[in-house]
Structure formats: structure tokens, C-alpha cells
Amino acid sequence: MSLKDKLVSSHIVFQDSLDPDSPIYDVRGNAIKTFEAEGFPTKKDEAWKYTSLNSILKKDYNIFPTKKSSLDFKDVERYFINDIDTYNIIFVDGVFNAHLSSTTHDGIDVCTMNSALTKSKYKQVIDVYFNKIVKEESLTSLNTAFARDGAYIYIPKGKVADKPIQIIHFATGSKEAALLQPRNLIVAEENSEVQIIERHQSLSDNATFTNSVTEVYAAKRAIIDYYKIQNDKLDASLVDTTEIEQHGESIVSVHTFSLGGNITRNNLNYYQKGERIDSILKGVTLIEGKQHVDHNTLVHHIEPNCESHQDYKGIFADSAIGVFNGKVVVEKEAQKTNAYQSNNNILIDDKATINSKPQLEIFADDVRCSHGCTIGQLDESALFYLQSRGIAKKEARALLMYAFANTVLSSVKIPQLKQRITKLIAKKIGVSIGFEI
């Protein structure tokens, strides 16, 4: 049986186990129909031209992974940013783990989607926000159909989250390949502020496939900083879809650090529904071997006087493959839009590949839109400059790669996170950069 057939038939059983009065009972029913009609994306779909899921869809996944009985903090401590105080929403094989988590309802709600979907006091928020901007297409619909748990973050009007929130999805599947489908909802009301760090981490020796969907709503003047750490095992694949709706004067930044995994596909879509909005999309990709990272972004400029800033840097070694497909749409009404997009890549080895495709669709006539894409090797004269100062070639290469990625790191607002990412990058490059950043 194909994975698609298995999913469709499993959904009948799944639906039976659910409360028919749930606010999203029908939403799930419709979603599985969409998935059934569309199936998994293939390379024939324009948006998936350079990324094939075939190799990972062949595996026999357990759709409802069995949970490992226990997970000690000391075993997973290294996956936390633990030198700062944070709220933690931790999932193990798709199920909330209270022991590893630290949630709150004090002024802000930092808890789980499962509570939000089942408790009546959240019904209003779910009715207004759940599955409202997600596009009806195969993988997001599949997630909606099976959505059970994930992070639920609600920051009321005028509140500032007193500490960053970490969301970690662990996969432990000790016996079989696991399919995980977390679903996050982040709502920041007017004048509120929140910082979020998210990570998907396999602890399993078997393959994992995570199909994650996150909806983000930023009301007027809300500020959201969202950091995604992708540094997973070699047989862990991820499709991470993030749909963001912004209202007037809000600022939403998403930094994606793609440092490892099997196939990683990021769908990051921004919809600007107000004026003077700023959307910031940044990414560092540093991969080797046969790893594959695909950034598929969309910024939809709908109203006037808004900005978007995209800066994606990639370093590809061995036969790693990178994809950048950045679409910017500027509607006729969106005059005075300032949209900036940049995608710079370094190919370390001859067999490494990058497919970079900017797409600009501009219907307004008074806008500033710029885009640039570069593909190259490390600058030999820069390397010589560093070596001539006594810095060994290996260190010099690392320093140049760090310098190359730095424009993306410089906008990370949490210093401890910045340091962690810098260290991860230094480790990937295989050297210790001999100074504090």
C-alpha cells in the first residue's frame, strides 16, 4: 500500500476517535479530501521542480508513532538553548511532554494545540485563527487532517512575552520509521511581542519524516521573531510550512538555520494585510554529503508602504543540493513597496548544486524591488590575504565562511542563540574560531 493510501485509510479510524463536536472536526474531514485529490507533490509541480520526496515517501512510516516510555532531560539537554531562561513546549513523538516543558497561562498562553483544540475557553481563538491562511494543498491539508498537537502561543494585546519560547519536537521511534505532523499556532495581538525558537530533532536510528505546519498572526504593531534550527540526523526529513499574516506596522522576522538533515523543505509565506509592515526572511544553509535544503518563500505585498527583506546565504559542500525559490508579488494597490531579496551561495565542491530562482511579479508602478543572486567559490584573494597574516588555510576558510554567513547572524536578537548558531557553524566547518563573536 502506498503511503498516500495508508494515510487516507488511517484517517477514517483517526476521525472515529475524535469528538464530532470539536471545532475542527469538519475542517479535518475536508482536508483529507483535498489531500486525497492532490496526493503528494511531485517534480511535475512547478514549486517542487528541484525537490523530490520520492525517496522518503517509499518508507513504511508509522503514522501514529508509539511513544518512548521516558526521555530524561539529561539525554536531550544539548538540544535546548539552556543558558537562558525560556518557556519550553516539548513534544516527544508528537505528544506533549509535561516533564520537559515549562508552559504558562500567566498573562500569555504558552501551551499546546491539543488543549486549545479540546478546551472550550480557546474555542473563540481557534474559530478565528485555526487553518485560516493555510493554503489548501496536499501537504498542508494532510497536516490539517491529522493535526493533533503542537505549540499554541497566544500573546494578548499589549503584552510582551517575558522570555523566549522554545518549541522542540523530538522523534524517538526506536522500532520503525515515524511520520510526525506537528501543528503550531502563534497569535500576537496588537502591540504585543514574542520571540520563538523552534527545532525538530530526531533521536531515532530510523527514518523520520516531519510534515510541520505553523500559522502565525501578527496584529497591528506586533513584533514576532521566529528562529528555526534545522540540524537534524541524516535520515530525518522535514517539510516545514510557515504561513504568516501581518497587519499594519507589525514586524515579523523568521531566521532559518539549515545545518543538517536528509531533505529539508521550507515553505515560508508572508501575507501583508495592512500598511507599513516589515517582513524579514533570513536563512543560513550549510550542508554537506547528499543533504538537500530547499527554501521556497513568498512575500505577498497587498497594501501600500510596506517592506520585505530577504537574505539567504548558502554554503554547499560535497554533493549537497540547495534550492532557493523566492517569490515576491506586489499587487497594484501596494504602491511604495520596498522589497529586497538576496540569495548568495558558495559551492565548495564541484559536485555541489544550487538552484536559485527569484520570481518577481510586480503590478504596482511606484515601487522599489531589488533582487540579486550569486553563486561562487570562496574568494581566493581573500584567502591569500588571511594566510599572509599567518592564519592557516583551514582557519582562513572558516573565517571567510563565517564572514559570508554573518550578515544573517547579525540580526539574531538573542545573544545566546547567536552564539550557539555560531558554534554550530564553526563545528560544521570543522574548526574553532579562536575568538568570541
Next chain:
Amino acid sequence: MLTVKDLHAGIEEKDILKGINLEIKAGEVHAIMGPNGSGKSTLSSVIAGKEEYEVTDGDIFLNGESILEMDPEERAHEGVFLSFQYPVEIPGVTVTNFIKTAINQTRKAKGLEDMPASDMLKMIREKSELLEIDRKFLSRSLNVGFSGGEKKRNEIFQMAMLEPKLAILDETDSGLDIDALRIVANGVNKLRSEDNAVLVITHYQRLLDYIVPDVVHVLMDGKIVKTGGKELAHELEEKGYDWLKEELV
């Protein structure tokens, strides 16, 4: 200090240096002058070890030891320093962090511990004062957005910090106004000693008014065609290079 013997070098089958001989003793300042395209920058790059260039014949000795087989960083560890005509910009790495890394890498190569932070700071303070460098400048990203003068001053600041045995100044005067030129030259002069040597590579005589050479060589078409005292530089300034060409024919 530096001995260059019948050096032939080129890039991609093209011969640029066609038999250079040069002997620089400790405590001396030599200048190499010559028209554009004569091979001046190639010579400095080859001495510093740039890989693009292939040495086809001859040898380069530093204190009696051949350095041809050494990587650029090994040559730096042995005391070769090249002040670049076009210093490279490195975003995200501050001047201070860069020089710390360079010094500690050199110490590491010599089997020494990292320089204690307090010593490093003291040295940075002294040397930046020498070159009239503002403190704020030191925390900026290396060469990013620097003016021509700032870049060159920063090169000489690095030279001051690394205390090389042989400093090669490649067109250090290009892009400098007269004040910056004076500061840079003054810095170089203060760093001169009986134990080190300086090789100034320049198109014009201007810099040599400030860094006075003991010996002046004229490089044309990959060969040293004339060697003389500091007065040779003045002669070249007055007459240009053409009379030499004629003399050679």
C-alpha cells in the same frame, strides 16, 4: 635577510618575472620602482606565496632558507609581511579580532600559548596610537566601508602588531592623501630597526620622500634593469621611465 636568485615566475603560461636577482640585508630599505605591468605586484605576491603564480626557475631565501615550498601562512610565521595594494573586506570580523587571530595563530605555529589578553590590549593601544587610529575603528568589520587611507593605515597597523622581519609594502601610497601618507610613512619608519628590512614597491617617488630607501631598483618587463641610490628615484620622477628603455636598447 632576503635573497632572490634568478627568479622566473608567471601565471597561466605567461612569463611575468624573467630572472630577478635581489639581496636585501637586515636594517635596509629597498625600493622597487617601475612602470605599470612591469611585474612589481607579481614579485610581492610571489614572495608572500600567492598560489596562483608558478615559479618556473630560481629561488627565494629568507635568512638563508628557501621559502618556495612554504604556504603563505608559513612564510608569515617566518616573518614575511605583505601590505596589500587592495586589502580584502571581511564583514563580521572586527579589526581587533582579526589581529588577535593572526597573532595567536602565529604564536601557535611557534609552539607558544595565546598572548595574554592584557598584553594584547596594551600592544593594540600602543600600535594604534602610533598610526593615529581611533579606538572605534578597531571594532569595525575589517576593511568594510574603510576609505583608501583607512585601509592602508590598517595594513601598517597589522604590520606593527605582527612585527615582521621583512615587510613588503605594495603600492601603499596609492589612494592616500598627503596627511595619510605622512602617518603611514611615519609608522613604517618607527618600526624600522637593525633586525628587519623593508621592501617598498611603488610607481611614484612620492612615498620615498618619507620612507627613504637605501637602494632603488628599477623593474621593467620582469627584470631589474637598473639599481642605484635614493637619487635614482628622483631621476625617474623627473624623466619618467622612457629614457631607461632607450638606454637599454
